[in-house]
Amino acid sequence: MTALKLELRGITKRFGSLVANDHIDLTVEPGEIHCLLGENGAGKSTLMNVLYGLYEPTSGEIVVDGTPRTFRTAGDAIAAGIGMVHQHFMLVPVFTVAENVMLGHEETGALGWLDRRRARKKVLDLVAEYGLAVDPDATVEDLPVGLQQRVEILKALVRDAKVLILDEPTAVLTPQETEELFRVMRALRESGHSIVFITHKLKEVKAVADRITVIRRGKVVGSADPQASETELASLMVGRPVELVVHKEPARPGDVRFTLDKVTVLDDLGNVQVNDVSLDLREGEILCIAGVQGNGQTELTEAILGLRKPAAGKIALDNKDLTALNPRRTLDSGVGFVPEDRQHDGIVGEFSVAENLVLDLVTREPFGGGIAIKPKQVRENARQRVAEFDIRTQSIDSPAGTLSGGNQQKVVVAREMSRPLRLFIASQPTRGVDVGAMEFIHQRIVAERDLGTPVVIVSTELDEVVALADRIAVMYRGRIVGVVPPTATREQLGLLMAGVDDPALLAEAGGGKALDTRFGVGPARTDGPDLAKSDGAPADRAGTDQTDRTSTDGEEGPA
Template identity: 65%
Template sequence: MKLELRGITKRFGSLVANDRIDVVVQPGEIHALLGENGAGKSTLMNVLYGFYQADEGEILLDDVPQHFRGPGDAMAAGIGMVHQHFMLVPVFTVAENVMLGHEQTKALGSLDLAAAREHVRAVADRFGFEVDPDAVVGDLPVGVQQRVEIIKALSRDARVLVFDEPTAVLTPQETDELMTIMRQLRDEGTSIVFITHKLREVRAVADRITVIRLGKVVGEADPQASNAQLAAMMVGRAVELTVSKEPARIGEGGLEVRDLRVIAPSGLVLVDDVSFDVRPGEVVAIAGVQGNGQTELAEAIVGLGSHVTGSIRLGDVELVGRSIRRVLDAGVGFIPEDRNEDGLVAAMSVAENLILDRSSDSAFSGMGTIRQSRLDTFARERIKEFDIRTQGPGQAAGSLSGGNQQKVVLARELNRELKLLLASQPTRGVDVGSIEFIHKRIIATRDRGIPVVVVSTELDEVAALADRIVVMFRGAIVGIVPSDTPRDVLGLMMAGEKPGEAAA
């Protein structure tokens, strides 16, 4: 089926998320929409799927205009979507999830689960999926859950299939398996729209590439184009994609984590007897698929975790049992994984956000009030140093782009005396140009002799920044390996295999 998006425009108030976008997806091709987070890719697909109504433009299938009032209309027309965050009910079986919303019934009105199971088996056999129709979805690995999403879409006779950032929660091996599935679907005539910001993946699987920047199509790219060429199209300038760094100069002391356990109020063990060191002058990356204890580990280090046992020592200071205020005062800089929730106060100005944890310092306040002139001077210096694109210190932080918001957080945390930098998903949701800047500042911090912990689900980022890599799976450490460990070995470790087994 041929899909055409013609002149699609979608506005949210004064924000133009999609600006007269034209895209044509031919039958039986993988067409990648490449662009940074916030470029407008997902908004465009939500228009296609009927979640949003376009303000201008039209959707055509096989040259016939369509009018989708909701996802049901889009599915009925032959469009399916595999969402980044799976639309599955964890306590239902695979068969129950697949039939949800399209229930088949027997003569007396009871659900025909046997027919649903048979349908799941038929689709699974067609593509070589190993999926048990009676398995409870919540018990399945993430990669298998994604296959259930694909089976759901194919069971509705989807002839156009949209994959929205489908590799965000997959190991490298699961990503490779997904690419194989996408090629097989394409070869059987399915039209595929692949939404991503990952250059490696788009070059591996796409037949054609449309690049979107700031809500507009900026051109089509050849899948044979280099990463540098694609990155330049995405951000509008040349970007240095590799991190230049000298060999680590390791010092003594630093961070020592011993026998750390974090237990949820329900009794579930989230971090299980974790021990590792981070020495001055090195970057240790915590790698793993999202949801394997990395978030809880980072929160425990900065004093946000509850039910924490074991030891976290920074120099001579024990951090377990300290409040987050006292942890920060001990010299810990923290870049949280969700800057909007935990890193910024969106309604406050850039200047105010730059001193959130220092507002009582005599440098900025006196007699109970902020010394505005000093704050403005400090803020302007940080804005220049960290290349924060803003209208001025008084602009609300929430009105900045994602990359510039992250630079505000980075500027705040790096402009005080640090004994440890903990950066959790430091480049999530920022553009390639901002990634380049943030990576350089992290390495510069390491080169000042400060221990650095980077928590990241992006293997390219882990490989670029790390001197050593700690791989976590289900709350425990699978292994601690050098930064030059092959990508496929890291992927197997992220799925739970020990280093020796993964390298075999």
């Protein structure tokens, strides 16, 4: 295979007045893994969409092996030897692996019929060459996410891609699937392929990158090698020193305050998404629900809030039945809720920052009563919350939709945490926010726990889960497959996230130490880490500062 050298020279991309990429220079050498690191919204994906022909640059040029090239479509980029695996896969679920790989690049026989045998052989040859281990006859919808990603890589390789762009490739993978992806990436590098690896996860950068380029606000702000510390890389990303740990004392949980009892939830088509889930939550503790996206977490939180009525089971807070309540009455019961999609469910983009900070409070004092809203109190509340939560906005009258993703999230968090709470639920609390905003949001969540509020965090980011949790419940295909302590290894959590609950395999993944998959279930315990001793003193625990290097799995908007 002939390797390619890829150069981006002065690439600028504007969307109206927004400069998403600002005179970016980038060189990808043959046979290297080049990491493009930056916060969400920094412009990484926009730049790669320019390279792949999905966007036309406002100015600048793309040079392949010393020759300037113009890519007006993805087909132009593919013809030049550039392939891309998007964060959201472009696969036909009901087709087989071989059919997906050949789609748009069909093999035909003498009479024009599709030659499935030849397509299948090409897949098998690539599987053998790069160790991708996927069955060409398997139907894609039956494959786990990690194998679907391999199909996307095969699609690029069968088109002779010599430069492969991977856009946030680990966002939906378990730790084991991530390690397997890294093995495949290294094998591709050894064969002469170049890989552009787009991510915001510092740990992964250090694990697999040969060179690192950091983008901030659409500009290249520096480069580094994998030996750079995570603190140095985070500072380059954000532009200031960042604390990469969550500081929290051991939990002192009290009485059980919130319970899910055999809850089953269906989707709009009548399919079971949450299957007979039972959990309890005590005051003053954080229960994190972990799992790969799409295993029932969304439907579970919708049922708790009253957006979706359970098909069976009971939801109770302080012995009050919430099961049949609508969202308004649930919120009025003292539930604070941060939804996973802030733009659709958390804010009204056209409303001002001040108005968004009281969206679910305008029917009560001091902000309103009856049909009247009190503008003076709404504005005073906004000034206080903007200062307290460090919301970066030109004005409290600015539309919330004009704020950055991180500041939109702060608006939602500020609104939900600025009233007395009996339960706080946050789904993907730091999705799409930068490292600095993440640090702040984590501090506020821990502070809420320390006030005695029971907290439920739903997150697909393992580092976030381990950093915040006092207990971890792992969901797989709608069921809770284990409730484990935050001291569980990432390998153990990864197995549970894949539905593996075999005690022997879990012990092996924990270095021979057995894992209690019913941690903290039942009466208040006095023997586990993070839980209070019977004499009221905190339980002994090695290291209460837990490393947190999380962020989200996608960029905000075109920038």
